Amino acid sequence: MAEAPLHDGKSFDPMEPWREVRDLYMNAWGKSMVDMVNTEAYAQATGAMLNNYLTVSAPFREAFEKAMLKTLEQLAMPSRADVVAIAERMTNIEMRLDDLDAKLDNIQRLIVQAGAAPRPRAGEAPQPSKKKQTTKAKQTKRGKK
Amino acid sequence: MAEDTVITDPVTAAADRLKTLTRVMTTKAAIAQTPKELIWTLNKAKLYRYIPVLPKAKRHPIPLLLVFALMNRPYILDLRRGHSFVEYMLKQGYDLYLLDWGAPGPEDKNLKFDDYTLDYMPRAIRKLKAISGVEEFSLLGWCIGAILTTIYASLRGDEGLRNLILLTAPLDFSNRQGLTFARWTDERYFDVDKVVAAFGNMPGEMIDYGAKALKPVENYIGNYVKLWDNIEDPRMVEGWHAMNTWVTDNVPLAGGVFRQLIVDLYRNDKLMRGELMIRGERVEISRIHANLLTVIAEGDHITPGCQSEPIMSKVSSADKELFRVKGGHIGIMAGSGASKLTWPHIDGWLALRSQ
Secondary structure: OOOOOOOOOOOOOOOOOHHHHHHHHHHHHHHHHHHHHHOOOHHHHHHHHHHHHHHHHHHHHHHHHHHHHHHHHHOOOHHHHHHHHHHHHHHHHHHHHHHHHHHHHHHHHHHHHHHHHOOOOOOOOOOOHHHHHHHHHHHHHHHHH | OOOOOOOOHHHHHHHHHHHHHHHHHHHHOOOOOOOEEEEEEEEEEEEEEEEOOOOOOOOOOOEEEEEOOOEHHHHHHHHEEEOOOOHHHHHHHEEEEEEEEEOOHHHHHEEEHHHHHHHHHHHHHHHHHHHHHOEEEEEEEEEEEHHHHHHHHHHHHHOOOEEEEOOOOOOOOHHHHHOHHHHHHOOOOOOOHHHHHOOOOOHHHHHHHHHHHHHHHHHHHHHHHHHHHOOOOHHHHHHHHHHHHHHHHOOOHHHHHHHHHHHHHHOOOOOOOOOOOOOEEEHHHHHHHOOOEEEEOOOOOOOHHHHHHOOOOOOHOOOOOOOOOOOOHHHHHHHOOOOHHHHHHHHHHHHHOOO
């Protein structure tokens, strides 16, 4: 059945009044909940719940971890600690590679700079090295920092 | 006239609504669609460069690096086609880079702000400089990303940082009564060492619960009611779908960082008091000289404005601006009004300082 259009062109929605009441109720509820989570009592209650959970679950977690460790040992498989140690070493290697990458980038930049500088003609006495000057200037700049 | 009226039988209409609801709640939306290339990696961190859309002559010479929070995916900055901050900034001619922290594994549980700001960021920025061929750059930090960029700017700001943009930056924790998170993580109720010892990294689900519990009715019920009310509006549904994909894609927070966040910042406000030590170096905000834009979301319940505003009087920047915008913590950058308010303002501010 087609809805009857109202004089302003919009059709009448029988659910609209219900929606308005619902939104009013949800706004009021939302505000009271925001006030509630902002209380010391709420902070204390959630803190106590988390603390109890951690205390109660700790022995089970430890027992499970020990059992898992023994199982992995018997199966000749690496434990989580072994994998973590390898991952940490990998990160260290990545850092060393990044250091090398930085040095290569620097060398490349210096080569480009040297290539851009005008070359001395044959028979001309070579000018004092600009590369050295740049390096020296940089050292002074770094020294200032 | 009768031909113009589409008569849908109520059962079919309800079935269509349910089908749409099921689709958006059980599938992932197509997000982070802007083309980019990977230029650097270290451990889980990745540095991407977005493929420019303008020729070099029309681009701003100073590149922009985006740094998002550690416990959420950064693709909120490139949420969906036609509504993406990344897409917008590329069209305005920026050379754009994104630092994606990735998800920390058990081996990363000891990572701290120290590692992120003095190992990862300087290395990524070095690569950015090498690729762009420019010694200066701009930094945009959002949420925890703004803490990282502030620490970096204080310690290494003299290494080419020209512009600093902080979005909803939780930096000042002195008003503990006004911060719900500070109340929840008070030393009387919350044993941070016990939590970190049990979990290693703070699970993403717990962080998500914390964020949602600040406004429980709105996040757990209102959000779905809003979807149901607008389920016949395809634009709204697609926006909701993309946002839901992002919200439910949680990342754990490295245990070391979580401990620093609670103990050093929420409990002792060390950053603003100038007492935060990073690898033996004191973080002094007064050492920030870069041009500064701080953006505050007026309706932010996660980072109220009082946490971001005090930095303005502490930095040594001669050029600084505080911009307040209507919206929430995420809404100011990803909401429907972002493309009309926040993005153009950031572009307008940055364009003048990127020549």
